[in-house]
Amino acid sequence: MFAGIPGLLTLLLALAILAPGWTRAGRYRPGESWNYEPVLINASVETDVQLAIQATATGELDIPDRSSDLVITAEGGASARW
């Protein structure tokens, strides 16, 4: 009993500390390679990321414009590195 209970408590404590690190999701660390699938949040289901990426890779940036009657003149925004 004197060895079992402290041992069990130690085991539970170790599990509580280490278990979150064992889960796959959310464990990205800076500097690691990014081996996850691309994720697009709050977009339309028709949005094709692969098509867009292929279009830039082959130099065909002017992929079909979905806005039909609207003409895109120039995008704005900003870039940053960390």
Place this chain on the structure above:
Amino acid sequence: MLDGDLIDTAFTTIQLADLEKALLRAERSTGTRFVAYVGKLVDGRDSAIAIHRQLPEPNRSALIAVDPEQRVVEVITGAHLREALDDPACRLACLTMTSRFAIGDIAAGLRDGVVVLADHAREIPSLHTNLPE
């Protein structure tokens, strides 16, 4: 629409739900569609622009694209949105995000960036629905 719940992402379900909530809240308060992308940007900003042009209404949408491997974040705003959400506001959002990204917290950085963008975006008036005062 949450596109990442059935694929192997670096985010937990809770992180994805939080992000989606922040994006929808920003959309509701500004009338602008905010979309986040996390993944490879092979050609940097050009790739981000290509993804932005795939959105249903690119001229009225904003895209935050993050490539964690290249450590790059790109904010793309549609042509009609530039007046409502100017480039200095986008730079401020980028700074906010990169401070979080530097410690590896991509999800929190994105969420903070969306909040900054939504705070700075003004609602674009729709002339056919807004009555003159």
